[in-house]
Amino acid sequence: MDINKIRKDFPIYDIQPKLAYLDSAASSLKVRSVIKQVDHYYMSLGVNVHRGAYELAYEATKLYEDARITVSKFIGAQEDEIIFTRGTTSALNLIAHAYKEILKPGDEIITSELEHHSSLLPWMVVAKKTGAKLIYIPLTKEGRITVEGFKSVLTNQTKVVAITHVSNVMGYKTPIEEIARLAHEKEAIVILDAAQSVPHMEVNVKELGVDFLAFSGHKMFGPSGVGVLYGKENLLNSIEPFEFGGEMADQVFKDHATYKEAPLKFEAGTPVISGAIGLAEAIRYIESIGIHEIHEHTHQLHQYTLDKLKNVEGVTIYNPTADNPVIAFNVDDVHPHDIATMLDQYNISVRAGHHCAQLVTKFLGVNSTLRASFHVYNNIADCDTFIDSVKAAKEFFLSF
Numbered sequence: 498m499d500i501n502k503i504r505k506d507f508p509i510y511d512i513q514p515k516l517a518y519l520d521s522a523a524s525s526l527k528v529r530s531v532i533k534q535v536d537h538y539y540m541s542l543g544v545n546v547h548r549g550a551y552e553l554a555y556e557a558t559k560l561y562e563d564a565r566i567t568v569s570k571f572i573g574a575q576e577d578e579i580i581f582t583r584g585t586t587s588a589l590n591l592i593a594h595a596y597k598e599i600l601k602p603g604d605e606i607i608t609s610e611l612e613h614h615s616s617l618l619p620w621m622v623v624a625k626k627t628g629a630k631l632i633y634i635p636l637t638k639e640g641r642i643t644v645e646g647f648k649s650v651l652t653n654q655t656k657v658v659a660i661t662h663v664s665n666v667m668g669y670k671t672p673i674e675e676i677a678r679l680a681h682e683k684e685a686i687v688i689l690d691a692a693q694s695v696p697h698m699e700v701n702v703k704e705l706g707v708d709f710l711a712f713s714g715h716k717m718f719g720p721s722g723v724g725v726l727y728g729k730e731n732l733l734n735s736i737e738p739f740e741f742g743g744e745m746a747d748q749v750f751k752d753h754a755t756y757k758e759a760p761l762k763f764e765a766g767t768p769v770i771s772g773a774i775g776l777a778e779a780i781r782y783i784e785s786i787g788i789h790e791i792h793e794h795t796h797q798l799h800q801y802t803l804d805k806l807k808n809v810e811g812v813t814i815y816n817p818t819a820d821n822p823v824i825a826f827n828v829d830d831v832h833p834h835d836i837a838t839m840l841d842q843y844n845i846s847v848r849a850g851h852h853c854a855q856l857v858t859k860f861l862g863v864n865s866t867l868r869a870s871f872h873v874y875n876n877i878a879d880c881d882t883f884i885d886s887v888k889a890a891k892e893f894f895l896s897f
Contacts, residue, residue, distance in 0.1 A: 498786070498790060498794055498873070500794075500873075500874070500875075500876045501876075503786070503873055503874055504874050504876075506528050506529050506530070506782070506874075507526045507527065507528055507529065507874050508527075508529050508532065509526050509527070510874075513844070515844045516844050516846070517843075517844055517845045517846065517875075517878075517879040517882050517883060518846045518874070518875070518879075519845060519846055519847050519869040519870060519871065519875065519879065519883060520846045520847055520848050520868075520869075520870060521696075521716070521870045521871060521872035521875075522665055522693060522716070522821075522823050522848070522852075522868060522870035523716075523848050523852075523870075524715045524716060524721070525696065525715065525716050525717060525718050525872055526718070526872070526874060527718060527719075527720070528718040528778075528779065528782050530778050530781075530782055531718060531719055531720065531775045531778045531779050531782065532775075533778075534774050534775050534777075534778040535720055535771045535772075535774065535775040537774075538557065538560065538770065538771045538774050539771060542556055542557045542560075543557075544557050545557070545767055545770070546558040546561045546562075546767075546768065546770055547744055547761075548744070557770060560770075560774050560777075561768070561770050561773050561774065563777065564581075564773040564774050564776060564777035565579045565581070565760070565773070567777040567780050567781065568725055568773075568776065568777065568780065571780045571784075572695070572700050572701060572702050572710070572725075572727060573700075573701035573702050573703050573704065574702050574703075574727050575730060577730060577758070577759055577760055578702075578727055578728055578729065578730050578733065578759070578760075579725060579726075579727060579760060580725070580726040580727075580728065580733070580759065580760045580763045580764060581723060581724070581725065581760075581764060581768055581769050581772070581773045582711075582723075582724045582725065582726050582763075582769070583722055583723070583724060583769065584713045584714075584715070584721075584722065584723065584724035585613075585615055585690060585691075585692040585711045585712055585713045585724050586615035586724075587724060587726075588711035588712075588724050588725065588726035589615050589616055589619055589659075589688065589690060589711050590615070590619045590739070591726060591739040591763065592619075592688055592709050592711075592726070592728070592736075593619030593620055593622070593623050593659075594619070594739050595736035595737055595739065596623060596656075596657060596686075596736075597622075597623045597626055597627060598737060599656075599736075600623060600627040600629045600656055600657070601627060601628065601629070602627065602628030602629065603628070603629070603630070603654060604627070604628075604629040604630070604654060604656040604657075605629065605630045605632050605652060605654040605655045605656060605657075606620050606623065606624055606629050606630065606631050606632065606655075606656065606657040606658075606659060607632045607633075607634060607647070607650055607651065607655055607657070607658045607659070607660070607680075607685075608620055608631060608632070608633060608634070608658075608659050608660060609633060609634045609636065609642050609660050609661065610633055610636055610856040610857065610859075610860050611636070611640070611642060611660075611661050611664040611666075611667060611669065611671075611854070611856075611857060612659075612660065612661055612690070612854065612856065613661065613665050613690060613692070613852075613853050613854050614853045614854065614855070615690070615853070616659060616660070616661055616688075616690040617659075617856070620657070620659050629656070629657075630654075632650045632655075633650070634646045634647050634649075634650055634660070635649060635650070636860065639669075639818065640664075640667050640669065640815075640816070640857075640860060640861070641667075641669045642660065642669070642671045642672070642676075643672065644672050644675045644676060644679070647676050647679065648679065651679060651680065651683060651685075652683070653683060655680065655683050655685045656685050656686070657685060657686055657688065658676065658677075658680045658685055658686070658687045658688070659687075659688040659690075660673070660676070660687075660688075660689065660690070661689075661690045661693070662689050662690060662691045662693065662694040662700075662705075662710075663691075663693040663694040663697075663820065663821045664693070664821075664854070664857065665692070665693050665823070665852055665853070665854060666816075666823070666825050666852050666854050666857045666858075666866065666868065667815070667816040667819060667823070667825060667857065668693075668816055668819030668820055668821035668822070668823035668824075668825075669816070669818075669819060669820055669821075670694070670820040670821070673687075673689060673705050673706075673707065674704070674705055674706055677705060677706035677707050677708075678706060681706070686708040686709070686732070687706070687707045687708050687709070688707070688708065688709040688710075688711075689705065689707045689709065689710045689711070690711060691710050691711060691712045692711065692712050692713050692716055693716070693821055693823075694712075694821070695712040695716075695717060696712075696716045696717035696718075696783075696872070697788075697791065697792055697795065697821055697822065698788065698792055699788050699789065702727050708728065708729050708732055709726065709727060709728045709729075709732070710726075710727040711724060711725065711726050711727070712724060712725055713725075714772060714775065714776040714779060717776075717779050717780075717783065718779040718782055718783070719772070719775050719776040719778075719779035719780075720771065720772045720775040720776065721772075722769060722772050723769045723772025723773055723775065723776050725776070726763070728759065730759065733758075733759035733760070733762070733763070734758050734759055734762070738756060738762050738763055738765065739763060740763075740765040740766070741765055742765035742766045743765065743766050743767075744757075744761060744764065744765065744766065744768075745757055745761055745762050745763070745764060745765040786873060791872075791873045794873060795822035795871045795872060795873065795875070796822060798822065798871045798875055798876075798877070798879075798880055799819070799822035799823075799824070799871055801877065801880055802824065802869070802871075802880040802883065802884065803817060803824060805880070805881075805884045806824065806826065806884060806887070809884065809887060809888055809891070811828060811829045811830075811891055811895070812826055812827070812828055812829070812887065812891070813826060813827050813828075813829060814826045815827075815861055815866060821870075822870060822871040822872075823868060823869070823870045823871075824868065824869045824870070825861075825866045825867070825868050826866065826867050826868075826869070827863065827866055827867060828867075828887065828890070828891050828894075830894075830895065831890075831891065831894045831895070832865075833849035833850070833865045833866055833867045834849045834850070834865070835890075835894060836849065836867055836887070836890050836891075836894075837849035837867060839886070839889075839890035839893060839894070840883075840886050840887070840890060843882060843885075843886040843889070844882075845882060845883050845886050847867055847868060847869045847883075848867070848868040848870075849865060849866070849867050849868070850865045850866075851864070851865050851866075852866070852868055869883060
C-alpha cells in the first residue's frame with residue numbers, strides 16, 4: 498500500500514507531520530472524508546430524522562437509514578438488526594439491562610478475565626441484582642480463551658455468554674464460532690464485544706453465530722459518540738427497550754403504551770445522526786482500501802516492531818503471539834506512565850495504564866502496562882522511532 502498517500506487522507510498529519518500515533522486500540526485517527534460527511538450534515542441539513550415532512554428531513558433520514566444499510570452489509574446482518582448507539586459501552590449495557598429482567602437466581606453468566614470493563618461490569622451488576630452467578634473461563638498460561646476452557650465452565654445453568662472477540666490489551670482472538678455453537682446447545686445467548694476486531698478483520702455475524710455484537714465508530718476512523726449493536730431480529734423484538742421517549746413509541750394511552758419493532762424500538766429520542774452518517778463513510782473508506790489489506794499491513798508492522806523490541810534488554814513483552822496489532826509491554830523498574838510521558842517528547846503516542854481491563858493486569862501480575870497499537874496510517878518510520886525512543890527513555894530513567 499502507498500502509506501504516504503493514505504496518510505494524506507488524515508488531516509492530523511497536516512498539523513503534526515512527525516506524529517507517530519500508536520494508540521489506535523484506544524481510538525483511531527479520523528479520515529478526511531468522514532469529517533467532510535459530518536460537516537455536510539451539520540452545514541447543509543442539521544435537522545432531525547424520521548419526523549419532518551419536508552425536503553431537509555427527507556435527505557437527513559435517507560442518509561441516516563442508508564448508513565444502517567451500509568453497516569448491515571459490512572458485518573453480514575439484516576438492516577433491521579442494526580441499532581445505532583453512543584458506542585460499544587452503550588450497546589453492551591443495553592443488552593445487560595434487558596437481561597436483568599430475564600435472569601433469575603441460579604442462572605449462570607460466563608465471561609472472562611480478558612474483558613474490557615464495558616463487557617464485564619454490566620454483567621457483574623446484573624448478577625448481583627438477579628442472583629445469577631458470574632463464571633469465568635479459565636485462561637491458558639499465555640492468557641488465551643480456549644474452547645476447552647469454555648467447555649469446563651459451560652453447564653445447563655448457563656444462560657448468557659458475554660465475552661470479547663479480541664482482547665484490547667493482549668490482542669488475542671477468541672474462538673467464538675465454536676463457543677457460540679456450544680453455548681446454543683445449552684440455549685444460552687452469546688454477546689460479543691467486537692470493538693477491537695471490526696476495525697482490523699472481516700467480521701460476519703452469521704458466520705460467527707453470535708446473538709448480539711457491539712462495536713464503536715471511533716476505533717475505525719469514524720466519529721466519536723457512535724456505535725453499533727447488532728442483534729438477531731427475534732431477540733431484539735423480544736426484549737424490553739433500554740430508553741423510552743420519542744419515536745420509539747407506537748401507541749400511547751393513559752395507562753400503557755406499545756413500542757415499535759427494532760431497530761426504532763431502541764433508538765429513543767434524537768439518534769446519533771451525524772455519527773451514523775460519519776460511520777458509514779468510514780466503512781466506505783475501509784472498503785476502498787480493503788480490510789484484508791489493512792490487516793496484512795498492520796500485521797507486518799506489528800511483527801517488525803516485535804522483533805526489534807524483543808532485542809531491547811530490560812523490556813518485558815506480555816503478548817508476543819497477539820493476533821491483533823497490539824503490543825503490551827513494560828520497561829523493567831520504570832513506571833509505565835513515566836515511559837509514556839517520555840515517549841511523548843519524541844512525538845510517540847502510546848497508552849499506559851490498565852486500559853479499562855484491570856483483570857488483565859491482575860492476571861499478568863502487574864499494576865499497569867504500556868500498549869502500542871497500529872493501524873493503516875502507520876509506517877516503518879513510526880516503528881523505528883518507537884524502538885529508538887523506548888531505548889532512550891529506558892536509558893534516561895535507569896541512569897538515575
